[in-house]
Structures are given as structure tokens and as C-alpha cells.
Amino acid sequence: MAKCEVCGKDCGEKCIEKSGKSFCTPKHLSQYKAEHEHEEDENVCEFC
Ligand SMILES: [Zn+2]
DSSP: OOBOTTTOOBOGGGOEEETTEEESSHHHHHHHHHHHHHHHHHHOOTTO
16 A cells, blocks of 8 residues: 655555655645755756
8 A cells, every 4th residue: 555755644545646656635745845846956056
């Protein structure tokens, strides 16, 4: 059974799958996305 990447909760058929990750709610998908994008911002400089 798939588990939410953010809270670790089993989400089963209601899972939202994105890029091989699973999320129990769209809210947790956005939350993960925001955190992930933030990490990428630290590694990739758009202005160099
Ligand atoms: Zn969740």
C-alpha cells in the first residue's frame, strides 16, 4: 500500500501519485512540492 510522502499515512486508492511519490491529499502534494522546489532553488542558480 502506498504511503503519503509528507505524513506517512496509508492512502490506498485515494493516493495522488506524482513523480513516483504518493500523497494522501492535494494539500500534502503542494506541501511536498513547495519543500522540494525550495531545495532545488538552493542547488540551482537561475542567474549565474
Ligand atoms: Zn499526507
